[in-house]
Amino acid sequence: MSKAKKISGFPEWLPEEKILENHLIDKAMSIYESHGFVPIETPAVELIETLTAKGVVDKEIYGLKRLAAEEEEESKLGLHFDLTVPFARYVATHFNDLVFPFKRYQLQKVWRGERPQKGRFREFYQFDADIVARDTLPMSSDAEVVTLLAKCLVAFKIGTPRIKLNNRKLLVGFLEGIGISSELLPKVVTVIDKLDKIGDKGVTKELDTLGVEKGAIDKVLAFTSEKIAAADFSQKIASLSLESDLAKAGASELEEVIALIPEDLLPFVEIHLQIARGLDYYSGTIVESEIVEFPEFGSVGSGGRYDDLVSQYLSKSVPGVGISLGISRLMELILDNKLLEIPAKSSAEVLLVVFDEENRSAVNTFAEELRKEGIATEVFFKSPKLGKQVDYANKKGIPYVVFLGDKKEVKNLSTGEQQEFSAVQDLKSVISA
C-alpha cells in the first residue's frame, strides 16, 4: 500500500464526498449564473514573470520543469497561486474580444508550495466571481460580488455566515492621519490584519517592534477594536470624525456598498476595520467571511477591489472587483464537522439484476428505455446469485432493484417492499412516488 499513499497537502475525496463537493459547486454556479456571470478557464500555468509581477512572494510558487530537460534549461512556467492574477492576464490577452463590464466566474485548482498544515492545502479549489470594466467601475459592482458571496454561504446551509467588510483606503487613510510614515505603512497594515489571530497584545508588541509610538498604537487599537454592524456603520463613522481625505473616500465607498446589499443579507454583514488581506493588489473594498459557529476555522471566502492589476499587463485602466469561495476549505469544514449529509455512493436510481448472461442484451435494452426516461440505471456487470446483486445495490445506496424475470418486479430497498409492474411508465411512477 505504501506505493499508493496520499501526498500531504493535496486533498482527495471519496466519490460520495466528491458528489457533495459538486453540490456546493453547482449551488454557487447557479447563483453566479443567475446574475449573468459567464465561465472562463485559464491554463494551470502562467509565465513566472506574470505571477510575480505584483511583487508576490515567489517561495509559494511551484515552477514547472520537464523531467527530461537539460540541467541549464530554466523554468519559465509556474502553477498559478490564485485565480485573480490569471484573470487579470486573461482580460489583457483577450481585451478586444470581451464586452465590458465583463462578469466572469472561474472554478479551478490553485497551487501553493507551502508546508502543509491543518487548513493549509498545497492544492485547492477556488471558485471566483469577478467584474471588470473599462476606466471606471462603480460600487454597485463591489456590492454585487459581496452579495454573491453572502448568497452562496447562505445557500450552503452549513451555519451562519459572517461577511466581514472593510475598505483599504479607510484603513490606510486612518493610519496616515495618525502619522504612520509611508515607509512603515505596509508593515503596519500587515500586523493589523493579524489582529484576530494575535490579539491586542500581539499587535501592540509587533507595532512596538516596528517603532510605532505608544500613542499611535492606542489609536490603532481603539480604531480596530469594534466590530460594527453594517446597519450602524454610517453613524459610527460620523462619530470617528475622520480627517484624512483618503479615509473619508474609503468610508464613503463602504457606505455605498452597504446601501446596495439586499436587506435579507445585511444582518450577516459586519464592518471589521482591521482587515486588509495579504495580497497587495487590493486597493479598495476588502471582504472576508467565516461561519459564525466555527470562528477558529477562519476564512471560507474573500476578495476585494483591485484597480491596477489588469493595467500591469495592458496600458489601459481596467478596474476590477471579485470574490473567491474556498471550496476545498469549505469541504474540510463540512467533512470534519459533519455539517451536511454524505450522498449515496452511486448516481444510479435503479439496479437491473441479471439472471444469466443469455439475458444481458435484453436487460441492457430495458436499461436504455429507463435512461431515456431520465432514470439513471445500472446493469449488474456479472450474473451471480440475486442476493449478491441486491447486496451491491445496498452497499452503493442504489434505492431500487428491478428483476426482469417471468414477472417484472421492483424492490424498494429502504422499505423492503416489492411489487410487480408492467411497463416502463409503471416503474417510473413507483420510483417517483
Added chain:
Amino acid sequence: MSKAKKISGFPEWLPEEKILENHLIDKAMSIYESHGFVPIETPAVELIETLTAKGVVDKEIYGLKRLAAEEEEESKLGLHFDLTVPFARYVATHFNDLVFPFKRYQLQKVWRGERPQKGRFREFYQFDADIVARDTLPMSSDAEVVTLLAKCLVAFKIGTPRIKLNNRKLLVGFLEGIGISSELLPKVVTVIDKLDKIGDKGVTKELDTLGVEKGAIDKVLAFTSEKIAAADFSQKIASLSLESDLAKAGASELEEVIALIPEDLLPFVEIHLQIARGLDYYSGTIVESEIVEFPEFGSVGSGGRYDDLVSQYLSKSVPGVGISLGISRLMELILDNKLLEIPAKSSAEVLLVVFDEENRSAVNTFAEELRKEGIATEVFFKSPKLGKQVDYANKKGIPYVVFLGDKKEVKNLSTGEQQEFSAVQDLKSVISA
C-alpha cells in the same frame, strides 16, 4: 500586450467558447451518470515514481519544483499525463472504502511536456469513464465503456462517429503465430499501430529495418489491411483460421464485446486489427475513435482494458477498462470547423435597465424576484443613457431588456417588439413564450 500573450500549447477559450465546452462536458456527464458512474478527482500531481511505474517515457512529464527551493532539493512530484494512472493509484489508495465494481468518471486537465503542434496540446482536458473490479472483470464492462464513448460522440452532433475496436491479445497472438520474437514484438506493435499515419509503405520499411522477414511483413499487411464492420467480425475471424491460443482468446473477447453493443450504435463500430495504442498498460480491448468527416484530425476518444495497472500499487488483482474523451481536442475540431453554434456571451436572459442610481436598490429587488423564478438577470452596473444599456444587451446576446419606469416594459431584442407587463409572472410568460 506582449506581457499578456498566450502560452503556446495551453489552449484558452473565450467565455462563449467555454460555455460550449461546458455543454459538451454536461452531455458526457449526464450519459456517464445515466449508467451509474460517479465522479472522482485526483490531485494534478502524483509522485514521479507513480507516474513512471509502468515504464512511461519520462520526457513527457512536467516535474514540480518550488521556486524558492534549494538547488539540491529534488523534485518528487510531477503533473499527471493521463487520468488512468492516477485512477489506478486512487483505487489502490482507497481500496477499502470503495465498493466494487467501481464505476467512476473523471474530468481533469492533463499535462505533457511536448513540443506544441497542431492538435498537440501541452495542457488539455480529458473526460474518462472507467470500471474496475476485484479479481475478474467480464467483457460486459468493456462493452459498456465502448457504448459510453459511442453515445457521447453521437450526442455531440458534430458528425458521424467511427469507433475503432481491437484486442491486443488478438494482434499480439497473431504476430507470435507468424514467428515474431518476443524481443521484437513491442517494437513491431508500435510500427503497426502507425499504419493509418504512415501507410503500407511506411510499415514495410520500418518492419524491414527492425529485421522482420519479407514473408512476415506480407502477412502483417494482409492481416491489418481490412477494416471490418462489427457485424461481419465473427464471419471474418473464422475465415482467418487463427492458430494461436492468445489470438483466439482475443478474438473471442472482441466477439463478446461486439455482441453487447446496442444495435443502434453498432453501425458506428469497425474492427481495425492494427490499432494497439501507445500506452503499454493496455492488455485486451483497445478502442479509438474519430469523426468520419474529419479522418485527418485523428482520435477524439480512446481507451482500453488494463488488467495489471492497479496491481502495481497494490498486491491484489484489480482489472479495469475505460475510455477517455479528448474534450480539448474535440473543442479544437469544433471551433476550427464551426461544427456547433457558439452560444451567447452572457448567461443572463434579462437585462434590467437602471434609469438613475436612486432607483438601483428597487431594480435590484425586482431582479431578485426574477432570479427566484429561475430567470437569470443582470442589472446594468451604471446608469448611462438607455441606448447604451440596450447596446450592451445586444453585444452580450441577452435576449430581453426590461425598463422599470412609470410603465413596466419588456423589449425582445431579436424581434424589436416592446410590450407592457404588470407583474413578474406576466414577464415570465413573455420570456418563455
